[in-house]
Amino acid sequence: xxxxxxxxxxxxxxxxxxxxxxxxxxxxxxxxxxxxxxxxxxxxxxxxxxxxxxxxxxxxxxxxxxxxxxxxxxxxxxxxxxxxxxxxxxxxxxxxxxxxxxxxxxxxxxxxxxxxxxxxxxxxxxxxxxxxxxxxxxxxxxxxxxxxxxxxxxxxxxxxxxxxxxxxxxxxxxxxxxxxxxxxxxxxxxxxxxxxxxxxxxxxxxxxxxxxxxxxxxxxxxxxxxxxxxxxxxxxxxxxxxxxxxxxxxxxxxxxxxxxxxxxxxxxxxxxxxxxxxxxxxxxxxxxxxxxxxxxxxxxxxxxxxxxxxxxxxxxxx
Amino acid sequence: xxxxxxxxxxxxxxxxxxxxxxxxxxxxxxxxxxxxxxxxxxxxxxxxxxxxxxxxxxxxxxxxxxxxxxxxxxxxxxxxxxxxxxxxxxxxxxxxxxxxxxxxxxxxxxxxxxxxxxxxxxxxxxxxxxxxxxxxxxxxxxxxxxxxxxxxxxxxxxxxxxxxxxxxxxxxxxxxxxxxxxxxxxxxxxxxxxxxxxxxxxxxxxxxxxxxxxxxxxxxxxxxxxxxxxxxxxxxxxxxxxxxxxxxxxxxxxxxxxxxxxxxxxxxxxxxxxxxxxxxxxxxxxxxx
Numbered sequence: 001x002x003x004x005x006x007x008x009x010x011x012x013x014x015x016x017x018x019x020x021x022x023x024x025x026x027x028x029x030x031x032x033x034x035x036x037x038x039x040x041x042x043x044x045x046x047x048x049x050x051x052x053x054x055x056x057x058x059x060x061x062x063x064x065x066x067x068x069x070x071x072x073x074x075x076x077x078x079x080x081x082x083x084x085x086x087x088x089x090x091x092x093x094x095x096x097x098x099x100x101x102x103x104x105x106x107x108x109x110x111x112x113x114x115x116x117x118x119x120x121x122x123x124x125x126x127x128x129x130x131x132x133x134x135x136x137x138x139x140x141x142x143x144x145x146x147x148x149x150x151x152x153x154x155x156x157x158x159x160x161x162x163x164x165x166x167x168x169x170x171x172x173x174x175x176x177x178x179x180x181x182x183x184x185x186x187x188x189x190x191x192x193x194x195x196x197x198x199x200x201x202x203x204x205x206x207x208x209x210x211x212x213x214x215x216x217x218x219x220x221x222x223x224x225x226x227x228x229x230x231x232x233x234x235x236x237x238x239x240x241x242x243x244x245x246x247x248x249x250x251x252x253x254x255x256x257x258x259x260x261x262x263x264x265x266x267x268x269x270x271x272x273x274x275x276x277x278x279x280x281x282x283x284x285x286x287x288x289x290x291x292x293x294x295x296x297x298x299x300x301x302x303x304x305x306x307x308x309x310x311x312x313x314x315x316x317x318x
Numbered sequence: 319x320x321x322x323x324x325x326x327x328x329x330x331x332x333x334x335x336x337x338x339x340x341x342x343x344x345x346x347x348x349x350x351x352x353x354x355x356x357x358x359x360x361x362x363x364x365x366x367x368x369x370x371x372x373x374x375x376x377x378x379x380x381x382x383x384x385x386x387x388x389x390x391x392x393x394x395x396x397x398x399x400x401x402x403x404x405x406x407x408x409x410x411x412x413x414x415x416x417x418x419x420x421x422x423x424x425x426x427x428x429x430x431x432x433x434x435x436x437x438x439x440x441x442x443x444x445x446x447x448x449x450x451x452x453x454x455x456x457x458x459x460x461x462x463x464x465x466x467x468x469x470x471x472x473x474x475x476x477x478x479x480x481x482x483x484x485x486x487x488x489x490x491x492x493x494x495x496x497x498x499x500x501x502x503x504x505x506x507x508x509x510x511x512x513x514x515x516x517x518x519x520x521x522x523x524x525x526x527x528x529x530x531x532x533x534x535x536x537x538x539x540x541x542x543x544x545x546x547x548x549x550x551x552x553x554x555x556x557x558x559x560x561x562x563x564x565x566x567x568x569x570x571x572x573x574x575x576x577x578x579x580x581x582x583x584x585x586x587x588x589x590x591x592x593x594x595x596x597x598x599x600x601x602x603x604x605x606x607x
Contacts, residue, residue, distance in 0.1 A: 030499050030501075030502065031499065033499075033501055034499040034500055034501040034502070037500075037501040037504075038416065038500065038501070040408060041408045041409075041411045041412040041415075041416060042412055042416065043408065044404075044405050044406075044407070044408020044409040044411070044412055045408070045409045045412030045413055045416075045417065045426055046422075046426065047405050047408075047409060047471075048409055048426050048429040048430045048433060048471065048472075048475070049425055049426055049429040051429070051433060051468050051471070052429040052432050052433055052436075054444070054448060055436060055440065055441070055444040055468075058443075058444050058447035058448045058452065059440065059443045059444055059447055061447060062443070062446075062447045062451075113343070114343045114346060114347045115347065117339065117340045117343030117344065118340070118343050118344040118347045120340050121337075121340035121341055121343065121344045122344065125337050125340060125341070134344060134348075136595055137348050138347075138348070139591065139595065140588055140591055140592070140595075141347075141348065141351050143525055143526075143529075143587055143588060143591045144351070144529075144584060144587070144588075145528075145529025145530070145531070145558060145583060145584070145587055146438075146529070146530075146531065146532075147529070147531040147558045147559075147561050147562050147583075148529070148561070148580050148583060148584050150562070151561055151562075151565050151576060151580050152354050152358075152580075154565055154566070155565065155576065155577070156354060156357055182347075182350060182351060185347055186347075189347070213329045213330065213332075213333045214333055214337075215329075215332060215333035215336045215337070216329065216333075236435070239435050240435075242437070243435070243436065243437025243438065243439070243440070244437070244438075245437060245438050245439040245531075245532040246438075246531045246532055246562065250562070250565070250566060270437055270439045270532075273439045273442075273443065274439050274442075274532055274535060277442075277443075277446070277535075277536055278535070278536060282451065290443075291443055291447070294439070294440050294443040297436075297437050297439070297440050298436060298437075298440050301432075301435050301436055301437060301440075302432055302435075302436075304435070305428075305431050305432050305435040306428070306432075308431075309427075309428060309431055
């Protein structure tokens with residue numbers, strides 16, 4: 001007769017079960033250490049959820065006073081008058097939303113074709129050393145801090161735009177859109193290239209066996225198979241552009257405006273918070289209104305990230 | 319023998335065309351940045367001297383060096399790492415070694431994606447609401463570093479998880495069969511085989527943390543402080559904020575000074591990244607399995 005000891009996971013071959021159970025009780029130091037580590041590691045894992053909830057709770061706590069009181073949804077989304085410091089303050093965020101959207105839109109116009117093209121070249125055409133070097137370059141580009149990008153917009157792009165297009169101010173949608181495009185492109189390239197790499201080689205081999213050229217393989221097999229990953233790459237790029245703060249603050253001109261051309265200065269949601277938070281008194285209406293902008297940013301980026309995640313999950317299911 | 323048909327030739331031509339197009343796109347993506355880096359080096363290079371790195375700013379930040387900002391960035395990064403590295407490694411261990419494929423794990427993954435995706439200025443708002451006001455740390459290195467730590471946590475988690483999962487499962491099974499507990503297996507088999515990959519992630523996080531500006535603007539970084547921080551409850555200057563301040567807020571700054579600051583900042587960040595890449599390549603060459 002064998003007795004399985006569930007605690008220590010050993011099989012006792014003889015004797016009464018109770019005695020052996022006591023003898024084989026291996027709850028020694030190693031057992032307790034194991035359990036303690038398991039608990040600690042679990043706490044670490046759950047911390048990510050705690051932090052993201054914490055972010056939501058704390059920005060809501062600070063912004064709630066505004067949402068419950070002064071907040072007027074028609075004014076917030078419908079008015080372009082963001083005048084928190086005037087005698088009768090108005091909090092219309094429309095111009096800020098349009099500012100963010102126009103800069104992000106232009107950035108994507110620049111970055112999406114180029115980063116998808118670069119991902120296809122690096123992932124499908126380039127080989128060996130060239131490929132390694134290109135991948136490393138793209139990774140290094142992604143590492144340049146946003147404040148340096150903002151400085152580049154301010155000190156290099158600004159005079160360049162003024163001279164090239166003969167406009168009075170070079171800090172505008174064009175400048176910040178271009179800078180933001182250069183910032184978002186490496187990230188999108190990396191994610192898009194990952195999703196091309198995730199397409200099994202057997203797909204390519206099957207198509208090549210039928211006599212397809214490499215371009216035909218890419219166009220008819222690889223891109224359709226990687227479609228979800230490519231869409232997710234674009235979405236994450238949009239999220240990045242939407243939430244970028246320093247570069248947009250420094251390169252967009254920071255004036256409240258509904259832009260009619262790329263040479264107009266605009267102001268972004270993120271930049272408004274960065275520029276005004278330092279001047280407000282803690283707990284004031286203006287301060288709470290800035291936190292409300294933060295809640296709006298949080299919710300929108302959350303939705304973008306969630307969608308990207310669902311789209312990527314879509315491929316895994318298949 | 320086989321001879322290319324009209325169709326073959328046409329296909330070959332299309333392929334060459336597309337290949338060229340994509341190559342040009344890649345080059346156009348990388349080239350502007352290289353030109354910009356060149357301009358930074360051209361203007362900023364002559365600024366960088368031993369004096370510049372090791373003296374304090376003078377004349378209302380229009381002259382002198384960047385010592386307090388450099389030291390401040392080192393403080394901020396060090397304190398942030400002390401928090402995020404242990405938590406990040408624990409989270410990665412949980413996800414890679416313990417977690418089952420269930421709703422909790424999916425929620426954790428979603429939370430990690432969102433921690434990385436939430437705008438940096440929202441992290442700053444959180445830092446103000448939580449660390450500066452609620453926990454009463456005031457504007458201090460501690461509050462700023464905690465904000466940075468939470469923001470860059472996904473970098474450590476993702477890098478660590480990847481290097482843990484690169485350890486073959488058979489290694490763990492062999493160890494379990496010897497009667498080792500889960501922790502003993504992790505401690506003696508999994509971690510030794512992935513420690514260099516984890517280090518790569520940590521270096522990457524140093525680079526991310528050093529470059530961030532928005533999260534520290536209102537939580538602990540000061541525009542100008544002529545002295546070095548003495549404890550985590552002091553405010554401090556930082557390289558990234560210093561670049562923002564002297565290029566936008568201070569009148570009369572000589573043209574080349576911000577270029578010098580930008581060059582030092584970008585060199586720090588890129589050097590860290592290059593180190594992490596080099597580390598990874600050495601590792602790949604040495605891999606035993």
